[in-house]
Amino acid sequence: MSWAVSPSGQVSCESCPIRHRAVCARCEADEFAQLESMKFYRTYEAGQTILFGGDPLEFVASVVSGVAMATRTLEDGRTQMVGLLLPSDFIGRPGRKFAPFTVSAATDVRLCCFRSKPFANLIEATPHIAQRLLEMTLDELDAAREWMLLLGRKTAREKIASFLAIIARRYAALAQSAEVGVNGVHLPAPQKLSFDLPLTRESMSDYLGLTIETVSRQISALKRDGVIALEGNRHVSVPNLDRLLAEAGDDSEDVLHDSAAE
Amino acid sequence: MSWAVSPSGQVSCESCPIRHRAVCARCEADEFAQLESMKFYRTYEAGQTILFGGDPLEFVASVVSGVAMATRTLEDGRTQMVGLLLPSDFIGRPGRKFAPFTVSAATDVRLCCFRSKPFANLIEATPHIAQRLLEMTLDELDAAREWMLLLGRKTAREKIASFLAIIARRYAALAQSAEVGVNGVHLPAPQKLSFDLPLTRESMSDYLGLTIETVSRQISALKRDGVIALEGNRHVSVPNLDRLLAEAGDDSEDVLHDSAAE
DNA sequence: CGGGACGTTGATAAGTATCAACGCCCGTGG
């Protein structure tokens, strides 16, 4: 496995950009002290594999920066993304010995890692972490269910529109909790926003259960119809968010705001 | 909402059929005493709605017997199943106020219910329950990811074969933990098994992201090809499990045994 | 006997995949 130890690694949890969203969000000062002593950083370049499906799971991690993908693959190579991991998302399952899917870096990625066993012990002893992990897992399950609806029942066009809305929403949530622009997201006025896609067309096709050609065609179609505008291949602007959400086909619930919960 | 209180409700957790798999699996005697005092049973007939998506969540529950379905629906009626709830599965999310999906009974169903708030308090105070809930949620997330692979990348024939394998596996796990036949599952010899489908063709189509006609055709095709045999519409026998698993297209991992975890 | 829920099968249509060609961008090496 090829990974680089960060040269001048982030040290203080206090100033960590994902401090308030990650698995450690609810920790107290003394708990951070413990985490500080256990944690170590790893960085990966875009395209690198972080973890091969089936391999032993020696560490768990939070994504500090960048975007990673969890994927499952059939024998003949058909690939489905099953997780899109943005900053603050958690990789790994306490108690599990082998990775059930492959994790790779979509962009350059920095992880805040903990060795599995000490982390499992820590969880037993630290209800704040276990509670937060349960909460995050439940959120992820909600997201997985929305994703299943997309995969099973939406048209190609709806899938693309939904994906764009999901990315915009997740970046907005991140930016909000960091009080700072992330990945070039700007929300200058309600109903107008722009952002960079964190994925190639191929990765988008793996997310959506489509081919790369269909992804390309549907993006072109949304652009032609004025639902989105593109600068280069990656930068998307959305002149009218409601229009995009309508194209996504979701039952009216505003997907950019809180998802019908709470 | 129409539901019937069970007339001679199950009373003792000790003799509960889902005692060792449900959210209470790890509880001690004193904890059961608490649960006993809080719990109440509800029963639903096949086809009844247990919970409407968007409604306030007033209780959480374990499925004691029968099969329930969680579904999400688009504005125009397209429906995707996002959860298949067998005995011991848990319905509801602590801390959530509104149901993110509809839950309905596929067969007659009996639930062991707890009012949301007392249950949330109990979780705070009872690590055994919180731990078990985390474990079950992580298992459900694993299942959701396998399901996503199915929805996004498998052919109709593979979807049907996968579904049959999943049902067989889940019933086998249930039967094993209960040391008793469940829903007519029999495992007389390795490589030969039979079971009843808990779903109509329509519900299967909602599970698999197909139309009812495609489900029917692919079942007929698997029967014609000798992969399965049918007695009536619901009872399936599998003469050769490896053959079925091969049709399911999963990478070799034996889906009937433990799923590559632990 | 009639009607409705459920399931199967056939004919056809539609959406997406597949195969193929081409364009753009950028890094490398002659």
Next chain:
DNA sequence: CCACGGGCGTTGATACTTATCAACGTCCCG
């Protein structure tokens, strides 16, 4: 400096899988 090649993306022509529309069969219950 320019040519080449590879990664990525777009577009077109065609094939194939699955959806749609329709008819019919079975079973059960009123």
